[in-house]
Amino acid sequence: MDSIADQLYGILSDRITTGAYAPGARLDPQAVAAEFGVSRTPVREALARLEHDQLIVTRPRSGTFVARPGVADVHEVCQLRKGIEWVATGIAAAAMPLEQIADLRAEAVEALQRAERGDYEPFFASDSRLHNEIVAATGNARLIKARTSTEPFVQWLRVLGATGPHRIAGSTRRHLEILDAMAARDATTAQQAAAVHLDEVEEWTIADMESEAITT
Structure with a gap:
C-alpha cells in the first residue's frame, strides 16, 4: 500500500x-x-x-x-526523453512481440481517426501507451524509472497547450514509422524515427508556447 x-x-x-x-x-x-x-x-x-x-x-x-513551465523546461524534458527513447526503441525493435506492435499500430490509426472528428483523448492514451510500452520492452528498470519521471510534465504540457489535428497527424505519422520499422526488426530506422519525433515534439511545443497557444 x-x-x-x-x-x-x-x-x-x-x-x-x-x-x-x-x-x-x-x-x-x-x-x-x-x-x-x-x-x-x-x-x-x-x-x-x-x-x-x-x-x-x-x-x-x-x-x-x-511552477510555470518555460522553453528551457521543454528543451530539457525532450532531450531526456530523446536519450531514453532512442536507446529503448533500438532494444524494443528486437524484443517486442509482433502482435504487440500490430496492436499499438492499430490503436494509433484509430486514435488519429477519432482526433479528426474532434475527439483527442484516444490519441493521448495511444501516445502514452506507445512510448511507455516501448520503454517497458527493454526490461531495464532504470530506463523505465527515468522515463516515468518525465510523464507528469509531459501530461501537464498537453493540458496547458493547444491540441489540433495538425499536431496529432504529425505525431501519428512518426509513431507509424517507428512501429513499422520495429515490425521489420529495423532498429536503426526505428531509432531515427524516434529521434526525429522527439525533435518535432520539442519544436512544436516551443512554437505553441511562444505563440501563447500554451498559457503558463
Missing part, C-alpha cells in the same frame, strides 16, 4: 498536471495538511517530490508555488 506521502504526491501531481492548480498558484502546506487530515511530515515529503519533478518551486520568504 502506498504511504500517505505517496498518496498526497499522486493527488497533488494530478491536480497540477490536469490544470486544477494553475501555473503560479500558491500551495499552502498547512492548508494541504488540513484538507487531508494529516500531519505536516507527509505533506513536506510529497512537496519535496513535486519540487524534485520541477512541478512546484519554493521561494524563500515567499512560499511554495506551482
Whole structure:
C-alpha cells in the first residue's frame, strides 16, 4: 500500500498536471495538511517530490508555488526523453512481440481517426501507451524509472497547450514509422524515427508556447 506521502504526491501531481492548480498558484502546506487530515511530515515529503519533478518551486520568504513551465523546461524534458527513447526503441525493435506492435499500430490509426472528428483523448492514451510500452520492452528498470519521471510534465504540457489535428497527424505519422520499422526488426530506422519525433515534439511545443497557444 502506498504511504500517505505517496498518496498526497499522486493527488497533488494530478491536480497540477490536469490544470486544477494553475501555473503560479500558491500551495499552502498547512492548508494541504488540513484538507487531508494529516500531519505536516507527509505533506513536506510529497512537496519535496513535486519540487524534485520541477512541478512546484519554493521561494524563500515567499512560499511554495506551482511552477510555470518555460522553453528551457521543454528543451530539457525532450532531450531526456530523446536519450531514453532512442536507446529503448533500438532494444524494443528486437524484443517486442509482433502482435504487440500490430496492436499499438492499430490503436494509433484509430486514435488519429477519432482526433479528426474532434475527439483527442484516444490519441493521448495511444501516445502514452506507445512510448511507455516501448520503454517497458527493454526490461531495464532504470530506463523505465527515468522515463516515468518525465510523464507528469509531459501530461501537464498537453493540458496547458493547444491540441489540433495538425499536431496529432504529425505525431501519428512518426509513431507509424517507428512501429513499422520495429515490425521489420529495423532498429536503426526505428531509432531515427524516434529521434526525429522527439525533435518535432520539442519544436512544436516551443512554437505553441511562444505563440501563447500554451498559457503558463
